[in-house]
Amino acid sequence: MKKLFFLSALLLMSVVTFAQQALWGGAPVVSPEIHDDNTVTFRLKAPKAIKVQVTGDFLPATPIQTERGIWEGPGIADLKEGKDGVWEYTTPEPLAPELYMYSFIVDGLKIMDPSNVYMIRDVATVTNVFIIGGGRADLYKVNDVPHGTVRRMWYDCPTLDMERRITVYTPAGYETSGKRYPVFYLLHGAGGDEEAWIALGRTSQVLDNLIAQGKAEPMIVVMTNGNAWQEAAAGESSKGFVAPNMRSPEAAKAPEGGFELSFPDVVKFVEKNFRVKKGKKYRAIAGLSMGSFHSGNISRYYPDMFGYVGLFSGAPSANPKSTCPVYTDFEGKLAKQFANPPALYYIACGKTDFVYEGVTNYRKLLDEKGYKYEYYESDGGHIWRNWRIYLTEFAPKLFK
Amino acid sequence: MKKLFFLSALLLMSVVTFAQQALWGGAPVVSPEIHDDNTVTFRLKAPKAIKVQVTGDFLPATPIQTERGIWEGPGIADLKEGKDGVWEYTTPEPLAPELYMYSFIVDGLKIMDPSNVYMIRDVATVTNVFIIGGGRADLYKVNDVPHGTVRRMWYDCPTLDMERRITVYTPAGYETSGKRYPVFYLLHGAGGDEEAWIALGRTSQVLDNLIAQGKAEPMIVVMTNGNAWQEAAAGESSKGFVAPNMRSPEAAKAPEGGFELSFPDVVKFVEKNFRVKKGKKYRAIAGLSMGSFHSGNISRYYPDMFGYVGLFSGAPSANPKSTCPVYTDFEGKLAKQFANPPALYYIACGKTDFVYEGVTNYRKLLDEKGYKYEYYESDGGHIWRNWRIYLTEFAPKLFK
Numbered sequence: 143m144k145k146l147f148f149l150s151a152l153l154l155m156s157v158v159t160f161a162q163q164a165l166w167g168g169a170p171v172v173s174p175e176i177h178d179d180n181t182v183t184f185r186l187k188a189p190k191a192i193k194v195q196v197t198g199d200f201l202p203a204t205p206i207q208t209e210r211g212i213w214e215g216p217g218i219a220d221l222k223e224g225k226d227g228v229w230e231y232t233t234p235e236p237l238a239p240e241l242y243m244y245s246f247i248v249d250g251l252k253i254m255d256p257s258n259v260y261m262i263r264d265v266a267t268v269t270n271v272f273i274i275g276g277g278r279a280d281l282y283k284v285n286d287v288p289h290g291t292v293r294r295m296w297y298d299c300p301t302l303d304m305e306r307r308i309t310v311y312t313p314a315g316y317e318t319s320g321k322r323y324p325v326f327y328l329l330h331g332a333g334g335d336e337e338a339w340i341a342l343g344r345t346s347q348v349l350d351n352l353i354a355q356g357k358a359e360p361m362i363v364v365m366t367n368g369n370a371w372q373e374a375a376a377g378e379s380s381k382g383f384v385a386p387n388m389r390s391p392e393a394a395k396a397p398e399g400g401f402e403l404s405f406p407d408v409v410k411f412v413e414k415n416f417r418v419k420k421g422k423k424y425r426a427i428a429g430l431s432m433g434s435f436h437s438g439n440i441s442r443y444y445p446d447m448f449g450y451v452g453l454f455s456g457a458p459s460a461n462p463k464s465t466c467p468v469y470t471d472f473e474g475k476l477a478k479q480f481a482n483p484p485a486l487y488y489i490a491c492g493k494t495d496f497v498y499e500g501v502t503n504y505r506k507l508l509d510e511k512g513y514k515y516e517y518y519e520s521d522g523g524h525i526w527r528n529w530r531i532y533l534t535e536f537a538p539k540l541f542k
Numbered sequence: 543m544k545k546l547f548f549l550s551a552l553l554l555m556s557v558v559t560f561a562q563q564a565l566w567g568g569a570p571v572v573s574p575e576i577h578d579d580n581t582v583t584f585r586l587k588a589p590k591a592i593k594v595q596v597t598g599d600f601l602p603a604t605p606i607q608t609e610r611g612i613w614e615g616p617g618i619a620d621l622k623e624g625k626d627g628v629w630e631y632t633t634p635e636p637l638a639p640e641l642y643m644y645s646f647i648v649d650g651l652k653i654m655d656p657s658n659v660y661m662i663r664d665v666a667t668v669t670n671v672f673i674i675g676g677g678r679a680d681l682y683k684v685n686d687v688p689h690g691t692v693r694r695m696w697y698d699c700p701t702l703d704m705e706r707r708i709t710v711y712t713p714a715g716y717e718t719s720g721k722r723y724p725v726f727y728l729l730h731g732a733g734g735d736e737e738a739w740i741a742l743g744r745t746s747q748v749l750d751n752l753i754a755q756g757k758a759e760p761m762i763v764v765m766t767n768g769n770a771w772q773e774a775a776a777g778e779s780s781k782g783f784v785a786p787n788m789r790s791p792e793a794a795k796a797p798e799g800g801f802e803l804s805f806p807d808v809v810k811f812v813e814k815n816f817r818v819k820k821g822k823k824y825r826a827i828a829g830l831s832m833g834s835f836h837s838g839n840i841s842r843y844y845p846d847m848f849g850y851v852g853l854f855s856g857a858p859s860a861n862p863k864s865t866c867p868v869y870t871d872f873e874g875k876l877a878k879q880f881a882n883p884p885a886l887y888y889i890a891c892g893k894t895d896f897v898y899e900g901v902t903n904y905r906k907l908l909d910e911k912g913y914k915y916e917y918y919e920s921d922g923g924h925i926w927r928n929w930r931i932y933l934t935e936f937a938p939k940l941f942k
Contacts, residue, residue, distance in 0.1 A: 190649035
């Protein structure tokens with residue numbers, strides 16, 4: 143009888159490895175290869191291709207003039223064909239520490255790198271990513287430190303008459319500490335969703351690392367879906383695998399100010415389901431781009447809710463045409479917010495961001511009124527590199 | 543002053559939509575398009591391509607003869623070039639309800655569909671996916687039912703001297719019910735990791751739906767990483783963005799039976815961190831392929847731990863050469879397990895699976911010894927379609 147079962151664990155594993163669907167494909171080359179000096183080689187085996195290029199934010203940006211200023215388009219570099227149809231490009235200089243995004247372009251067709259399984263979706267585009275460690279970029283890496291928990295869960299949102307999906311980070315030790323924690327609400331930009339900050343923002347890695355280094359207080363981070371017409375990220379909702387589209391009929395049906403007006407539903411859910419410290423001084427809100435606009439609006443409309451406010455690459459502005467209570471009496475509501483001001487009102491923007499002028503105008507208004515805020519200016523434009531930087535700058539200032 | 547801020551929410555959003563990095567790309571065609579009759583059209587804009595094909599499990603399988611039987615390779619179909627370099631293929635027949643995987647092949651180069659952001663990584667391969675609803679496949683969809691929470695978290699594993707990552711599903715209502723729940727430990731196959739069952743197995747959707755329909759008991763599902771040499775899925779560990787590779791030097795260093803021996807660490811963590819019902823009759827374990835082997839081993843080596851055991855597309859077997867206590871005295875330990883047998887010992891296999899003979903031999907042994915088990919046989923081979931089916935069959939039998 144025993145002979146029948148003489149199939150060792152190792153043999154079973156090797157057979158299974160061969161057979162699993164996962165191994166349909168397989169990478170014939172290594173790409174990207176990060177060398178010890180932080181130069182990087184990209185490779186693609188494409189014997190029949192005429193032209194292969196790589197595009198990504200590690201290359202010098204291509205400035206694109208728009209009506210509202212300069213937008214930084216991605217750079218492009220050519221790969222050269224070598225042996226066996228393997229195309230290759232090595233960066234001429236070492237890359238600075240950063241999380242980079244890239245894709246290949248093969249005869250005009252943009253594709254993912256088939257040798258790199260690390261892809262991140264941002265709205266309706268998927269790109270490959272890699273990290274060059276060192277400096278601030280070490281905060282974006284998974285390091286050997288205590289790790290928090292990331293939950294994907296659903297909350298009841300009666301204001302929008304939906305169950306909605308939410309991403310919640312709790313710090314290492316939350317499950318067993320018995321302690322209560324402050325809460326940081328972190329909002330995405332237009333077209334993004336409740337996955338954006340966790341994926342490209344590296345929120346869980348940044349918080350794990352800052353907390354382990356003693357630079358940030360242990361806190362809960364709540365990442366909402368700011369599209370009032372959406373119950374969840376595409377593919378995660380009962381609408382099925384619909385491609386993300388800000389111009390869809392559903393998006394047009396969203397009530398004005400709907401997300402802002404529904405925000406107390408989020409806070410109520412969080413404070414019921416997690417061990418939190420309650421009250422203004424234990425609540426922070428920040429967002430990027432549209433999320434900055436939302437953070438400004440929510441903290442202005444509910445002036446007693448947030449003790450810390452962060453506006454990354456964007457600013458709220460008056461809309462005299464609107465009758466939505468979130469937007470009416472802009473300066474009056476701002477005055478009320480700053481009558482009992484947040485402990486920190488933080489604004490960050492890139493020097494070449496197309497929203498730079500709007501942010502500057504908002505700062506002028508705050509200056510004129512004598513409302514205190516902290517300002518951080520970085521190089522570059524309306525890009526994730528900056529939003530990660532702002533997160534690493536803002537989070538250590540909270541709840542201290 | 544007000545004029546300076548005359549930048550309405552809508553305008554800001556449309557500008558931002560244009561400018562965000564996410565919109566570097568953009569899909570010029572719709573693909574896949576699922577028609578009302580469940581035929582599906584695939585499209586790719588590739589004006590310079592000579593040949594474009596689609597490969598996936600919705601096409602008739604290509605049988606591949608291996609030393610150990612027939613493996614079902616993916617089918618391939620040609621797209622035809624139409625206007626503006628848009629290539630197209632429509633399935634000749636409606637597709638049956640299922641979650642399908644596919645990729646394009648452009649002049650021999652396998653690529654993702656740039657119009658479809660729904661991709662799932664399985665080991666070292668990423669494929670696009672789509673779902674044809676109806677029948678059992680409706681269990682794989684996000685439906686308008688109460689949703690559970692999915693946590694990615696870390697547990698202390700002193701046996702392997704690591705912190706290790708784990709995926710935990712808790713049923714809808716867990717956070718506020720105050721109740722205790724039974725626990726189902728669900729194990730992946732060779733090369734997989736703690737993401738496999740959630741991604742391709744659709745565990746959270748299947749459980750949400752079965753529980754909502756009253757077909758499965760509300761339960762916690764724990765998805766481990768079964769590679770004893772790995773702290774986490776690639777990209778999620780402190781080893782960085784290393785490509786998954788079962789033949790790496792790290793993999794070779796894994797202690798024999800290490801995962802099985804470390805399993806009490808998992809159970810200890812779960813029972814400390816979650817409101818669970820304790821004891822054999824409230825614990826289930828099942829796995830696919832290598833996970834089946836692990837489930838058989840763990841439940842045999844710890845005979846008082848699991849009241850429900852599921853072996854999907856695989857079976858444990860004696861290894862007379864091993865001195866690891868998990869593998870020694872195979873039949874003696876099995877006798878001990880069945881002296882106080884689990885409430886359910888469940889075996890499932892596909893008719894054309896290359897492990898069919900091994901599973902049949904194991905069943906013969908159980909029959910000879912008079913050990914009771916339940917057997918489920920499906921069409922097809924060693925594929926995710928079957929593992930999803932087995933999950934939907936097995937979960938409703940638990941804890942009743």
